[in-house]
Amino acid sequence: MSIVTAERPQAQRPQRQKLSVVDCxxxxxxxxxxxxxxxxxxxxxxxxxxFGGHYRQAFADTLSHPRMAPEVSRADAWPPKGPxxxxxxxxxxxxxxxxxxxxGMLMPLNRGPGNQRNLGYGAALATAVxxxxxxxxxxxxxxxRASIVVTQEDPEAxxxxxxxxxxxxxxxxxxxxxxxxxxxxxxxxxxxxxxxxAAKRPLALHVGGINGYPASAGGYxxxxxxxxxxNVQGMQALVTxxxxxxxxxxxxxxxxxxxxxxxxxxxxxxxxxxxxxKRLKAEVxxxxxxxxxYIHDHIWLTTQPLDEPDKDSDLAETFELVGCDRIMFxxxxxxxxxxxxxxxxxxxxxxxxxxxxxLAGNAKALYGLK
Amino acid sequence: xxxxNSIFGHPAIDCDVHIxxxxxxxxxxxxxxxxxxxxxxxxxxxxxFTLTGDPPNTPLAARPDWRPKSGKxxxxxxxxxxxxLDGFGSSIAIANCxxxxxxxxxxxxxxxxxxxxxxxxxxxxxxxxxxxRASILVPQQSPELAVEEIERRAHDKRFVQITLLAMGNExxxxxxxxxxxxxxxRHNLPIGIHAGGLYHHPTLNGWGSYFLEDYVANAFAFENQVVSxxxxxAFAKFPELKVVLIESGxxxxxxxxxxxxxxxxxVRPEIPWVKQVPSxxxxxxxxxxLQPFDEPEGSGRLERFVEQMQSDQLILFSxxxxxxHFDGKDALPLSPSSPLAPKILxxxxxxxxxxxxxxxxxxxxxxxxxxP
Amino acid sequence: xxxxxxxxxxxxxxxxxxxxxxxxxxxxxxxxxxEFFAIGDKCPHEAGSLCxxxxxxLAESDVPGDYRLTRAGEFIKCPWHGWEFDIRTxxxxxxxxxxxxxxxxxxxxxxAELNKGPYVAETFKVTVEDDYVVINL
Numbered sequence: 074m075s076i077v078t079a080e081r082p083q084a085q086r087p088q089r090q091k092l093s094v095v096d097c098x099x100x101x102x103x104x105x106x107x108x109x110x111x112x113x114x115x116x117x118x119x120x121x122x123x124f125g126g127h128y129r130q131a132f133a134d135t136l137s138h139p140r141m142a143p144e145v146s147r148a149d150a151w152p153p154k155g156p157x158x159x160x161x162x163x164x165x166x167x168x169x170x171x172x173x174x175x176x177g178m179l180m181p182l183n184r185g186p187g188n189q190r191n192l193g194y195g196a197a198l199a200t201a202v203x204x205x206x207x208x209x210x211x212x213x214x215x216x217x218r219a220s221i222v223v224t225q226e227d228p229e230a231x232x233x234x235x236x237x238x239x240x241x242x243x244x245x246x247x248x249x250x251x252x253x254x255x256x257x258x259x260x261x262x263x264x265x266x267x268x269x270x271a272a273k274r275p276l277a278l279h280v281g282g283i284n285g286y287p288a289s290a291g292g293y294x295x296x297x298x299x300x301x302x303x304n305v306q307g308m309q310a311l312v313t314x315x316x317x318x319x320x321x322x323x324x325x326x327x328x329x330x331x332x333x334x335x336x337x338x339x340x341x342x343x344x345x346x347x348x349x350x351k352r353l354k355a356e357v358x359x360x361x362x363x364x365x366x367y368i369h370d371h372i373w374l375t376t377q378p379l380d381e382p383d384k385d386s387d388l389a390e391t392f393e394l395v396g397c398d399r400i401m402f403x404x405x406x407x408x409x410x411x412x413x414x415x416x417x418x419x420x421x422x423x424x425x426x427x428x429x430x431x432l433a434g435n436a437k438a439l440y441g442l443k
Numbered sequence: 444x445x446x447x448n449s450i451f452g453h454p455a456i457d458c459d460v461h462i463x464x465x466x467x468x469x470x471x472x473x474x475x476x477x478x479x480x481x482x483x484x485x486x487x488x489x490x491x492f493t494l495t496g497d498p499p500n501t502p503l504a505a506r507p508d509w510r511p512k513s514g515k516x517x518x519x520x521x522x523x524x525x526x527x528l529d530g531f532g533s534s535i536a537i538a539n540c541x542x543x544x545x546x547x548x549x550x551x552x553x554x555x556x557x558x559x560x561x562x563x564x565x566x567x568x569x570x571x572x573x574x575x576r577a578s579i580l581v582p583q584q585s586p587e588l589a590v591e592e593i594e595r596r597a598h599d600k601r602f603v604q605i606t607l608l609a610m611g612n613e614x615x616x617x618x619x620x621x622x623x624x625x626x627x628x629r630h631n632l633p634i635g636i637h638a639g640g641l642y643h644h645p646t647l648n649g650w651g652s653y654f655l656e657d658y659v660a661n662a663f664a665f666e667n668q669v670v671s672x673x674x675x676x677a678f679a680k681f682p683e684l685k686v687v688l689i690e691s692g693x694x695x696x697x698x699x700x701x702x703x704x705x706x707x708x709x710v711r712p713e714i715p716w717v718k719q720v721p722s723x724x725x726x727x728x729x730x731x732x733l734q735p736f737d738e739p740e741g742s743g744r745l746e747r748f749v750e751q752m753q754s755d756q757l758i759l760f761s762x763x764x765x766x767x768h769f770d771g772k773d774a775l776p777l778s779p780s781s782p783l784a785p786k787i788l789x790x791x792x793x794x795x796x797x798x799x800x801x802x803x804x805x806x807x808x809x810x811x812x813x814x815p
Numbered sequence: 816x817x818x819x820x821x822x823x824x825x826x827x828x829x830x831x832x833x834x835x836x837x838x839x840x841x842x843x844x845x846x847x848x849x850e851f852f853a854i855g856d857k858c859p860h861e862a863g864s865l866c867x868x869x870x871x872x873l874a875e876s877d878v879p880g881d882y883r884l885t886r887a888g889e890f891i892k893c894p895w896h897g898w899e900f901d902i903r904t905x906x907x908x909x910x911x912x913x914x915x916x917x918x919x920x921x922x923x924x925x926x927a928e929l930n931k932g933p934y935v936a937e938t939f940k941v942t943v944e945d946d947y948v949v950i951n952l
Contacts, residue, residue, distance in 0.1 A: 141710045141897060148894035149867035256648045256656075286644045289667035290610040290660065295617065295675055298710045302670045302703060303647055306663040310646035317656050337698035344744075345659055345692050345737040352503050352767060353655040382701045387751055391698070410709065411895055416861040618880070676879025708860075708909040709897035712874035715882060720909075 092173030095436035098403035102158035112201035129285030150407035157407035196230035220248035239272035252282025258318030279332040280304040308334035319359040337380035340394035375403035449532035456792040457536040459761035463517035473559035492543030509765035527764035550585035597630040609664040610640025616675030633685040697751035732761035735768035834866040855937030863895035907934035
């Protein structure tokens with residue numbers, strides 16, 4: 074017999090089973106770079122052809138740290154034509170059907186409207202991306218839900234966009250980047266939160282953004298592996314800012330979803346905030362409760378990239394410390410660090426009720442899905 | 444080395460206490476003629492150089508019973524003796540003197556400040572209190588001048604580590620800083636990365652509103668520094684290098700390692716000099732001082748930290764005197780009868796700081812510069 | 816043990832791979848410059864299809880800043896998270912979780928030994944008979 078068996082147990086994979094999940098992070102793509110142009114007014118179509126995007130970083134058409142896979146995507150996610158995530162039929166077959174996705178939340182990162190230095194272009198792009206989500210994705214595929222993409226540095230335009238979409242149930246949430254010009258808790262962004270509460274939509278904050286600051290308080294990292302890790306610090310700083318500025322005290326109805334930050338960093342952040350808040354509360358008298366209480370009442374987290382401690386029991390403990398009622402499953406399809414729902418299930422030594430809440434129930438409750 | 448028991452029933456080495464330069468004028472005797480004149484004629488000696496990240500009057504800066512009647516927290520030797528050393532029965536305490544002058548944009552002036560502080564520390568503290576050890580303050584804006592200061596100070600074995608800040612101009616793994624690590628290894632000096640900054644945007648999301656926000660953000664910066672040191676290859680280049688994270692909050696580390704390990708498995712070819720899973724490198728090279736220990740009181744996270752990091756060698760006892768992180772004698776969030784207690788209280792410190800076990804530190808022999 | 820003809824040699828040119836199924840098992844067959852190897856198609860991590868991954872060499876380094884590619888074309892990277900497997904042996908090239916069983920021990924071991932993780936993709940014996948690729952299973 075010539076089969077070489079593994080020296081260690083292989084990853085335990087549950088049987089193929091009938092899954093029904095809500096995927097809180099799916100990235101839709103343009104088939105061609107020009108696909109968005111028909112959705113732009115003539116003035117901005119000409120602008121983008123002539124000047125292109127304009128960012129607070131070195132490069133006009135790529136991020137500062139080259140990724141480890143083309144289009145930061147799974148090597149098996151390329152449709153017959155076009156880049157990963159750009160072909161609905163292919164996405165249905167490879168992901169929505171195969172992985173039992175009952176609902177999928179679109180997280181369009183395309184062209185980063187919120188990162189544009191030209192605010193007029195950013196606002197036009199946000200509107201275009203929102204129309205494009207409906208036309209290309211949500212209309213033909215009712216399992217998908219759109220996000221209202223807004224330009225956080227132009228609150229007036231952001232509010233107009235939110236109000237314009239508020240009556241359309243296919244828009245599930247409002248999307249803006251965590252790495253904004255200033256931490257998102259600061260007052261300049263509050264009008265957007267007021268509009269979000271009025272529109273009864275959560276805020277979805279997907280990792281990223283280009284604000285001109287190095288990706289750490291200690292300067293620029295050299296390598297992608299380091300820069301990727303700073304997504305965690307971006308989320309930590311975001312939560313800190315939202316809580317300490319009193320956003321949740323001012324907007325008790327506001328709900329926030331943190332997308333693609335993972336979850337394992339949250340318990341230690343809660344402990345740190347609570348501990349030092351007790352000592353320094355005189356500086357933030359607008360807070361009436363412990364930071365961890367605001368976090369639990371207002372913040373939801375998505376699972377991907379699933380943290381992988383050596384012991385699954387550490388992961389289960391982490392889920393409990395974060396709160397199993399605040400964690401929602403996500404895949405990040407079609408990106409390279411995609412998490413398969415069966416794998417996530419295999420890692421969760423939690424009760425079936427909690428597993429179900431994480432895979433679908435919490436998201437259904439938050440977004441009001443059937 | 445015979446050390447009497449502390450209040451915890453084992454010997455104790457306090458790996459982070461703070462001492463403070465009372466005012467810039469106190470450094471005047473340690474300046475050469477040019478800088479003496481410049482300080483006086485420019486009014487530099489009348490400037491406090493208080494760091495934005497270290498305001499002296501906050502409740503965090505000093506416990507009520509650890510705040511001197513006058514002057515800056517940490518400026519009173521008698522208080523340090525009675526509260527930190529005698530108070531806990533520590534045999535040794537490693538002092539950090541984070542004088543703000545090190546954050547000046549002029550690397551020359553920053554170097555002059557660091558040099559003066561180090562000489563002042565030797566004269567004013569180490570000569571007077573044999574249980575004290577100190578950290579070499581260096582201008583981290585200039586690796587060249589930092590190395591110069593290390594070379595000037597390293598012969599004094601009472602200086603047991605080199606201090607860098609968690610939020611500097613460059614991430615600490617970067618090669619431009621490697622001359623500092625080369626000097627550190629040459630002289631058996633760990634690098635102590637202390638909370639604080641030079642001062643840049645405290646997070647990658649920019650400038651927040653509050654001191655509390657900045658203080659919390661130090662933990663994020665420490666995590667970035669650990670990632671940087673591992674990924675840029677500082678430990679591959681200097682297998683002897685030891686790094687101590689001082690005043691980091693500690694409990695963020697396990698989750699940070701889970702994430703970094705996972706990412707490394709996928710993108711290893713980007714940094715092929717990292718040949719072990721990152722948490723293994725962290726276990727070999729990185730240590731953390733105990734206070735502040737971010738946890739809900741009495742939650743037993745210290746034991747869990749040890750289990751999750753799979754090492755009982757990482758934590759070094761500290762009080763962070765005079766900062767206010769705990770009340771009374773509750774510096775050790777652990778039962779003193781735990782087998783971890785002696786490791787944390789003193790054994791790990793002895794393993795981390797080779798100079799603590801070298802011959803009893805010699806008396807003052809700080810080199811004197813021109814003293815007008 | 817049965818012999819299964821899974822492909823014509825011409826179907827899998829040098830440097831290429833082919834996904835086949837034997838007794839219900841998906842198996843990735845590789846042609847390394849005329850030598851054939853077969854490994855189970857499921858990555859031991861999240862079960863990504865290895866056959867859909869990119870074929871690469873092994874990145875090595877002696878010191879930071881030094882990059883060297885050896886054994887070009889002899890590794891497959893999982894299409895999802897990029898875990899690297901030696902096509903010849905199925906051996907993973909990253910240290911997986913849980914290798915440390917003894918707690919509280921931080922002894923230093925030579926990197927090269929730890930570098931090869933205990934994770935191994937299943938491998939199968941492959942022979943070429945006439946113009947056919949044959950897997951023994």
